[in-house]
Amino acid sequence: MLIAVIAGVFVCVVLCVATVIVMRSKRAHSETDLLAQYDPLTGLINRTLFQDRVASALSRARRDGGLVTLMFLDLDGFKEVNDRFGHAVGDELLRQIAGRLTTVLRETDTVARIGGDEFTIIVEGGKRVEHAGRVATKVLKAVAAPYTVGSHEIVVTVSIGISMYPVDGDSYEELMKGADTAMYQAKSAGKNTYQYFTRSLRDRTSDRLSLLDDLRDAIDAGDQLRLVYQPKVDVIRGAVTGLEALVRWQHPVRGLLRPAVFVPLAEESDLIAPMSQWILDEACRDMKRWLSQGIRPMRVAVNISDRMFRDTNLVESIAVSLAAADLDPRHLEVEVTERTITQETERAGRAIERLSDMGIKVSIDDFGTGSSSLRHLQTLPIRTLKIDTSFVQKIHERKESEAIAASVIAIAQCLEIDVIAEGVETVEEMTRLNELGCNEAQGYLIAHPLHPSEVIAFVNGYDTTLSFPEKVVPDNGRP
Numbered sequence: 029m030l031i032a033v034i035a036g037v038f039v040c041v042v043l044c045v046a047t048v049i050v051m052r053s054k055r056a057h058s059e060t061d062l063l064a065q066y067d068p069l070t071g072l073i074n075r076t077l078f079q080d081r082v083a084s085a086l087s088r089a090r091r092d093g094g095l096v097t098l099m100f101l102d103l104d105g106f107k108e109v110n111d112r113f114g115h116a117v118g119d120e121l122l123r124q125i126a127g128r129l130t131t132v133l134r135e136t137d138t139v140a141r142i143g144g145d146e147f148t149i150i151v152e153g154g155k156r157v158e159h160a161g162r163v164a165t166k167v168l169k170a171v172a173a174p175y176t177v178g179s180h181e182i183v184v185t186v187s188i189g190i191s192m193y194p195v196d197g198d199s200y201e202e203l204m205k206g207a208d209t210a211m212y213q214a215k216s217a218g219k220n221t222y223q224y225f226t227r228s229l230r231d232r233t234s235d236r237l238s239l240l241d242d243l244r245d246a247i248d249a250g251d252q253l254r255l256v257y258q259p260k261v262d263v264i265r266g267a268v269t270g271l272e273a274l275v276r277w278q279h280p281v282r283g284l285l286r287p288a289v290f291v292p293l294a295e296e297s298d299l300i301a302p303m304s305q306w307i308l309d310e311a312c313r314d315m316k317r318w319l320s321q322g323i324r325p326m327r328v329a330v331n332i333s334d335r336m337f338r339d340t341n342l343v344e345s346i347a348v349s350l351a352a353a354d355l356d357p358r359h360l361e362v363e364v365t366e367r368t369i370t371q372e373t374e375r376a377g378r379a380i381e382r383l384s385d386m387g388i389k390v391s392i393d394d395f396g397t398g399s400s401s402l403r404h405l406q407t408l409p410i411r412t413l414k415i416d417t418s419f420v421q422k423i424h425e426r427k428e429s430e431a432i433a434a435s436v437i438a439i440a441q442c443l444e445i446d447v448i449a450e451g452v453e454t455v456e457e458m459t460r461l462n463e464l465g466c467n468e469a470q471g472y473l474i475a476h477p478l479h480p481s482e483v484i485a486f487v488n489g490y491d492t493t494l495s496f497p498e499k500v501v502p503d504n505g506r507p
Contacts, residue, residue, distance in 0.1 A: 067141040069119055070126035078140035078148055082200045085138075085152050089193055096193040097151040097160040100207035101129075101167070104185040104219040106145035112374075113180055120177045121184070132170040133163070148207075157192065157224070164188050164222035172220065185220035187211055196225050216292070240293050242279065247302050252278050255310050256477035257328070259486060260448060263458060263474075264467045268487045270361060272329040272470065273311040274477050275303075300335045305345055312353035312360065314480050319359070323484050327389055329361035334368040337375045343382045357387040363414070365393050369404050377408055384409035394450070395436055405443055413440045415466070417451025424460040437465045 065077040073081070085096045103125070110118040122145065129139045129147060138150040151163055171186045189211030191197065196206040206225035214223040246252035257271040277285040294300040308330055315328040336342050350357055362383055369376050369392065380390050391412035392405075404410075415436050419429045433449070440447035449461050452471035461469065478486055 070123050070141050072126050072130075072147075073138065073140045075140065075142040078138065078142060078150075079200050081138045081140075081150055082203065085150055086193055086198065086200075088152070090198075094152070095154050095157070095159075095195075096203075097149075097154070097163070098191050098193075098203040098207050099149040099151070099160070099164060099167070099222075100189040100191075100204070100211045101147040101149065101186050102211050102215070103145040103171075104187055104215075106184060109182060109184065113177070113182070117177050117180060117182075121175055121182060124175050124177070125171060125184075128170045128173075129167065132166050137163075148204075157195070160190050160192065160224075161222065164190060168220060168222065187214035187219050188222035189214055189225065190222055191225040212296075215296075236293065239290065240297060240299075243277070243290055243293060243299055243303075246277060246279075247299060247306060250306065252280065253303070253306060253310075254278055255307065255314065256479060257314075257483055258470050258477045259475050259483075259490070260329075260468060260470045261474050261490065262468050263462070266490065268324075268326065268490050269468060270327045270329055271315075271483065272331075272363070273307060273314075275307055295333060295335060300333050304333060304336055305349070308346060308349040309352060312349045312355045314483075315359050316353045316355045317480075318484055319355075321484060323487055325359065326487075327359055327361040329363050329391065331363045331393060332368070334365065334376075337368055337379060342379050343386075346383065346388070347386070358389075361389040361391060361412075363391045363393040366395060369408070377404075380408050380410070384411075391446075391448075402439070405439070405445075410445060412446040412448060415447065415449045417471075420449045420451050420457055420461070420471070421453065422457070424456045430460065430464070433461070433466070434464050441465060 065073060067074045082096075082098065088094075089096045106118065106121075109121060122141070126139070126141060126147070129149070133139055133149065133151075136152060140148045142148055149163075149167070151160060154160070167188065168186060171184065175182045175184070189207040189209065191203045191206030191210060193203060197203045210223040210225040214221050217223060254276040255273050256276055257273055259268050260270040260272065261268050275287055275291070277290050279285050294303050311328045311330050319325065332342065336345075346360070346362070349355075350360065364376065364380070383390055389411045390409060391414060392410055393414050394416040395413040405413075413436055415433050419432045419436075421429075423429045423433055437447050446468065447466050448468040448470065449457075449466050450470055452458050452461070452469040452473045454473060458469060458473060461467075475486060
């Protein structure tokens with residue numbers, strides 16, 4: 029009898045323990061399933077649950093009628109926040125943005141973080157396409173307000189792409205693809221805006237992707253890209269002072285393409301670094317060849333993208349190009365934009381210092397279009413300011429352009445650095461620039477971009493007086 033009682037108690041204990049284990053296992057699985065559906069950083073739903081929500085919204089719309097709007101959001105400049113302040117600040121910024129998105133939307137709307145700095149939104153209901161634009165405008169305004177993260181005040185914006193059921197597709201995949209395509213169009217339109225997906229946009233995007241593949245092949249092959257050279261001259265002394273390298277693409281089907289067609293594609297992708305390296309290599313080789321053929325020593329200028337400062341070891345890349353061509357660094361000029369100096373301040377400052385120490389001239393291109401601080405001009409070894417074309421054209425007719433050009437010239441004179449005007453096309457423009465104190469220019473008035481084989485003849489025919497200044501480059505142990 030006692031044995032039977034003990035056996036019964038044992039069975040009960042075993043059953044209780046088994047029940048507890050099963051319950052804990054179910055709870056653990058439930059918690060795991062929950063975690064699998066939510067973003068641990070922001071608390072928003074993730075891509076998996078978002079896809080389910082879209083499917084449910086589409087089912088309701090098919091049954092009841094109405095629109096389903098899908099928005100694809102990508103932050104503008106978030107990588108720079110991480111690079112400048114660190115990932116901890118970036119993570120807190122994402123949490124604050126998630127909070128703002130949740131606040132600005134209705135309870136019936138859904139917002140998700142699908143990865144990195146990308147968010148998506150579902151807006152159900154509404155009978156007019158314009159409703160999506162009003163929601164997007166509210167989102168843009170909410171995101172763009174300044175953030176306080178620790179001791180930092182940060183401003184970021186967002187680009188939004190919009191696709192809608194049933195206009196742009198009837199599945200999650202179609203709507204996501206359309207919204208993603210429209211988002212990239214918003215980036216191209218200047219960021220901090222929204223764009224609707226359209227069929228024509230899909231066609232343009234398909235063309236863009238095809239051209240991007242062709243550009244990758246062109247860089248790998250190395251036989252389609254071309255460099256042409258635009259002379260820089262001192263019109264008072266009648267002398268060529270340098271040459272700017274400009275890239276062209278001889279596409280096998282589309283013909284000769286100018287930089288405005290393909291350079292933005294390279295900037296947006298991973299192709300800007302290899303393309304820039306090709307340009308550096310080719311420009312250095314051309315200058316070395318001209319020198320060996322007796323051209324008066326001068327500099328060849330190469331434009332450097334701000335992406336190069338972020339994504340590559342710029343100084344070493346330039347050193348490799350110089351070494352491969354056996355070219356003295358004094359014969360190379362690097363042109364950077366105001367954006368590079370202001371947005372990549374630390375990296376740009378270090379790189380510019382090292383380039384200057386090597387004997388390479390550093391110039392600011394398109395000066396006046398950005399927001400360069402005078403502090404940067406005082407502290408960095410900048411040798412030249414280039415007045416942007418937009419202020420040069422019809423300078424003799426536009427008082428605003430004349431005032432800006434005069435200010436740039438005055439700044440350069442006060443800092444004892446050179447100034448050159450870009451895009452000079454008429455005698456009247458050059459005359460007014462001379463009167464303001466700018467004697468150096470480049471543009472169609474002087475010459476159209478020259479094929480490498482035309483450079484020596486042009487220089488010999490134009491240049492009669494200016495000699496290259498001798499300068500001892502300090503041996504600082506850097507490459």
